[in-house]
Amino acid sequence: MMSAILKFEAVAKNYKSGPSIIHALHETDFEARKGELIAIVGPSGSGKSTFLSLAGALLTPSSGQIFLNGKDISGLSKKEQTELRLNEIGFIFQAAHLVPYLKVKDQVSFIGKRSGTDKNKSDQDSLDLLNQLGLEARTHFYPKDLSRG
Ligand SMILES: Nc1ncnc2c1ncn2[C@@H]1O[C@H](COP(=O)(O)OP(=O)(O)OP(=O)(O)O)[C@@H](O)[C@H]1O
Ligand SMILES: [Mg+2]
Incomplete structure (x- = not known):
C-alpha cells in the first residue's frame, strides 16, 4: 500500500477563549494518500477548519503529530511553517484572498x-x-x- 502523504496521529487542538479552553480536535487520526480526493464533512463548529489549518501548516497541534510526506511538521516554527507553505503544501480558502492590484x-x-x-x-x-x-x-x-x- 502506498504510504500516506498526509498523516495525523492522535492530534488535538485546543484554543484559549478567555478563562476557558475549547477542545476543537481531540485524538484525531487521519491518512491521505497520493491522488485521493477527500471531503471533510461535519456540523458547524465540529473542527473542519481547524483540521484543515493544521494540515495546511497554518496552525500547530496542541498534542499529537502531523506528518507531511513523512516529515513531522508538528513542531515547526512560524518561519518554518511559512517555508513549508511556500514550497510544499497549498491551501485554498473559501474566500479568494487574491491581491487586488495583480492580474x-x-x-x-x-x-x-x-x-x-x-x-x-x-x-x-x-x-x-x-x-x-x-x-x-x-x-x-x-x-x-x-x-x-
Ligand atoms: N481562533 C479560535 N479561538 C477560539 N476558538 C476557536 C478558534 N477557532 C475555532 N474555534 C472554536 O473551535 C471549534 C471548532 O471550530 P472550527 O472553525 O474548526 O469549526 P468548523 O467545523 O470549521 O465550523 P464551520 O462549519 O462553522 O466552518 C469551535 O467551537 C470554534 O468556536
Ligand atoms: Mg469552518
Missing part, C-alpha cells in the same frame, strides 16, 4: 518567483497552468473582474 497571470507567477524560480520560467508556468484550467482568456483580468468560482 491573474501575476497572482499565479508570484508564488514561483517568491520560491526562487527564475522569472521567465515562473511566467511560463503561470500561463501553462492557467491554460490547463481553461482560464487563458482571463490572464490579464484583475480579481474584481472575475467570477467567484
Whole structure:
C-alpha cells in the first residue's frame, strides 16, 4: 500500500477563549494518500477548519503529530511553517484572498518567483497552468473582474 502523504496521529487542538479552553480536535487520526480526493464533512463548529489549518501548516497541534510526506511538521516554527507553505503544501480558502492590484497571470507567477524560480520560467508556468484550467482568456483580468468560482 502506498504510504500516506498526509498523516495525523492522535492530534488535538485546543484554543484559549478567555478563562476557558475549547477542545476543537481531540485524538484525531487521519491518512491521505497520493491522488485521493477527500471531503471533510461535519456540523458547524465540529473542527473542519481547524483540521484543515493544521494540515495546511497554518496552525500547530496542541498534542499529537502531523506528518507531511513523512516529515513531522508538528513542531515547526512560524518561519518554518511559512517555508513549508511556500514550497510544499497549498491551501485554498473559501474566500479568494487574491491581491487586488495583480492580474491573474501575476497572482499565479508570484508564488514561483517568491520560491526562487527564475522569472521567465515562473511566467511560463503561470500561463501553462492557467491554460490547463481553461482560464487563458482571463490572464490579464484583475480579481474584481472575475467570477467567484
Ligand atoms: N481562533 C479560535 N479561538 C477560539 N476558538 C476557536 C478558534 N477557532 C475555532 N474555534 C472554536 O473551535 C471549534 C471548532 O471550530 P472550527 O472553525 O474548526 O469549526 P468548523 O467545523 O470549521 O465550523 P464551520 O462549519 O462553522 O466552518 C469551535 O467551537 C470554534 O468556536
Ligand atoms: Mg469552518
